[in-house]
Amino acid sequence: MLGNFEIQRPSLSLNANQANFSDLTGITSLFLCTTTTSLTLTNALTASNWIALIASKNIFPIHNIKDVQNDSEQPDIKESKQNFRYQARRGKYRFTCLVNVDVDYFIDLKKYEGQNLKAYFGDKNGNLIGVSDSTNFSPFTLSSIIIQKIGFGKFESSYVGITIDLAKPEEMESGYTFKPDFYLFDLVNEEVTISDISADDEYSMVFTVTNSCGDGITGLVATDFTLVDDISGTLTLDGFTEVSSGFYNYVSVEQQYLGEIQLQSTKYNATADYTFSTPEFSPADFSSDFKIT
Secondary structure: OOOOOOOOOOOOOOOOOEOOOOOOOOEEEEEEEOOOOOEEOOHHHOHHHHHHHHHOOOEEEEOOOEEEEEOOEOOEEEEOOOOOEEEEEOOEEEEEEEEEOOHHHHHHHHOOOOOOOEEEEEEOOOOEEEEEOOOEEEOEEEEEEEEEEEEEOOEEEEEEEEEEEEOOHHHHHOEEEEOOOOOHHHOOOEEOEEEEEEEEEOOEEEEEEEOOOOOEOOOOOHHHEEEEEOOOEEOOEEEEEEEEOOEEEEEEOOOOOEEEEEEEOOOEEEEEEEEOOOOOOOHHHOOOOOOOO
């Protein structure tokens, strides 16, 4: 059963990684994905590949799921006058779970309601669950996701209910599970803020990286950043210094005009725009071979 993969399987010719779809109550992590998200079975074994997808906002991880309720619906079976049984309506795989989160996190979750999404699952034994074609490890297709606050009596708790409907029963019936070497709760990547962006000179800028509490993020290195300038293109690094706690200086070979700072590390992700100046052009900058007649 999903969430109980450590029980020894019977001595039949069964795929050891085949998931049983009859129970969804062991899920402790949910990884919402864009519809194009997928990993090979080999790449799925490495935590850094998952974290890269989280940092690029292709996966949104939800951990510490509690009180999972299996609300699946059985198929509607009819019987004809000729005593022939047929399926009038397919069954639906659905589960509802709770997460204890603050208001800001609830707002983030609410943005995913009604979106075209897919999802991987993680269970209490540290297994990852998805769909496999023997080469790729893909998420399940969702038909709907509902996010709602759960209130009790006069006081509204901090619990949020997440109801998931799975779109394709055949995916569940061929569900694939494996236990990676890493801990599922390590699959996180914090979104932080890049601010106080200013130019030291035409080739150098300074900026601050802070978390949601306003604390400076220390220890970032040059390779964590990519600067894409609308005029100069992707900038070539010429120097990088952490001036003080969370305050960084980035020097490039090319002149910096306007563009975007991209931060993506094993722990943090962020983007921010910068605008210092736009280049001035004159007719002398262009070849005389091209004339307007």
